[in-house]
Amino acid sequence: MKPRDISVASFLDSRHGLCPGCGSAIAMAHILSIVSQPLPSGRTKKIRAVVVPASCWSIGSGWNGVSFLGTNLVNTPFIAGATVGEGISIMSERKWLADDELTIVWAGDGSSFDIGLGLLSGAAIRNANVLYVINDNQTYGNTGAQESGATPEGARTQTSPDGKEVAQKDILGIMLSHKIPYFASLALSVPTLNDFYAKVAKAADQKGFRCLHVLSVCPPGWKCDTSSAPELAALAVDTRVFPLVEVADDCLHLTRPKRGKPVEEFLKHQRRFASIMNSPELLREFQERVDRRWSYLLRLEENSRES
Numbered sequence: 001m002k003p004r005d006i007s008v009a010s011f012l013d014s015r016h017g018l019c020p021g022c023g024s025a026i027a028m029a030h031i032l033s034i035v036s037q038p039l040p041s042g043r044t045k046k047i048r049a050v051v052v053p054a055s056c057w058s059i060g061s062g063w064n065g066v067s068f069l070g071t072n073l074v075n076t077p078f079i080a081g082a083t084v085g086e087g088i089s090i091m092s093e094r095k096w097l098a099d100d101e102l103t104i105v106w107a108g109d110g111s112s113f114d115i116g117l118g119l120l121s122g123a124a125i126r127n128a129n130v131l132y133v134i135n136d137n138q139t140y141g142n143t144g145a146q147e148s149g150a151t152p153e154g155a156r157t158q159t160s161p162d163g164k165e166v167a168q169k170d171i172l173g174i175m176l177s178h179k180i181p182y183f184a185s186l187a188l189s190v191p192t193l194n195d196f197y198a199k200v201a202k203a204a205d206q207k208g209f210r211c212l213h214v215l216s217v218c219p220p221g222w223k224c225d226t227s228s229a230p231e232l233a234a235l236a237v238d239t240r241v242f243p244l245v246e247v248a249d250d251c252l253h254l255t256r257p258k259r260g261k262p263v264e265e266f267l268k269h270q271r272r273f274a275s276i277m278n279s280p281e282l283l284r285e286f287q288e289r290v291d292r293r294w295s296y297l298l299r300l301e302e303n304s305r306e307s
Contacts, residue, residue: 011036013068017060021226023217023233024056024135027188028106031133031200031212032069035102039205047071048101049088053081053116055108055135056142081107082120086128098129102204109136113149113169124178127208134171134211137218145221152241154286156272157221163275163282167289172245175211182210183247189234195244195255202248215242223271235266240294252304254297263287 011032018025038044049072052061058075060068067073076084085105092101112120112134123130139157140146147157149169156163175183184199186192203210215236217229224232236242237257244255263286267273276282 011070013070015063016068017063018056019218019220019226021217021219021229022056023188023215023229024137025060026229027135027214027216028057028069030188030196031104031214032071034197034200035104035131035204037201039201041205043099043205045100045102045204048092048097048103049074049085051076051081051085051088051103051105053105053107053111054078054142055106055111057106057108057135058142078111079116079119081105081111081116082123082128082130082132085130085132086123086126089129093129098207103130105130105132106135107132108141109134109138109150110140110148112136113171117174121174121178124175124180124209124211127180129207130209131203132209132211134213135216136213137216137221139218139221141218141221145218152286153289154273154276154282156223156275171213172247176247178209180211181208181248182206183213183245184211185213185215185243185245187215187233187237187242187244189230189237191234191258192237192244199246221272224269228269232266232269235261235269239263239266240290241266243294243297245297247304250304252297252301254301263290 012029016025036047050069051074052058053076062068062073074084082105085103089103092098107116136150138150138152140148144158146159147164151157151164153167154163182203184203186196186199188196203212215233217232219226237244238259238261240257241263246253264283268277276286
């Protein structure tokens with residue numbers, strides 16, 4: 001699949017209030033378009049609602065009762081996205097429309113990794129019929145880029161000006177422990193278009209709790225150029241900083257980058273990593289963490305094939 005082969009349906013209104021170059025806005029436009037087209041099974045689903053817990057999208061998704069997403073829009077408190085989404089999906093089930101309607105929760109990493117993790121866990125363990133999208137920009141972006149559980153170790157934020165001192169939370173491991181039917185990590189770039197489109201369509205076509213972990217480039221928070229979202233998403237994959245994983249039917253599949261690159265190729269375009277780039281020791285430690293994580297995922301993949 002190439003960019004010229006894609007026709008993105010006009011869900012996202014140009015009046016949305018998100019920043020120039022926002023990776024989340026690009027991902028939202030593509031995902032809403034993908035799930036509204038015929039899915040692999042041949043079915044076409046109607047989006048019943050997009051549920052948005054407190055985030056950049058709370059101010060970017062609509063104004064004065066008007067949805068800029070082209071769908072029903074439900075804004076919720078920070079903690080409540082997964083639970084509200086589950087409640088809406090139950091209404092579809094009670095009307096015998098569970099196979100024909102899709103409830104999407106679009107939650108940030110602050111809501112998913114931290115503040116809303118408890119209710120996310122509850123919806124996941126109950127296998128709520130929800131497509132849960134983690135919009136991961138690796139900060140609390142709406143309030144000025146504070147450190148979240150998804151912020152990479154060493155990255156500078158408003159609340160960690162010398163670099164984050166603790167590790168990222170393992171959202172893959174957390175979701176695996178809930179035995180959900182589908183989990184995938186994905187990044188939107190030219191080299192990963194096929195992977196992105198296939199995973200979104202597959203998730204939308206299923207029932208139960210499906211989780212898509214989407215890397216969203218945030219120019220203000222990442223201190224990068226506003227035009228860099230597709231390039232940085234590709235570099236995150238090529239450097240293995242953000243591995244592309246798919247888990248379905250108790251089997252984990254790890255996508256190998258076609259051209260592996262050292263982590264500095266990803267880090268050097270973002271001023272939030274300036275202290276790492278200025279220290280050979282910190283850079284080496286960052287590379288070692290990425291390498292250990294990759295080896296761990298390779299073992300998980302091998303073990304899932306054997307079980």
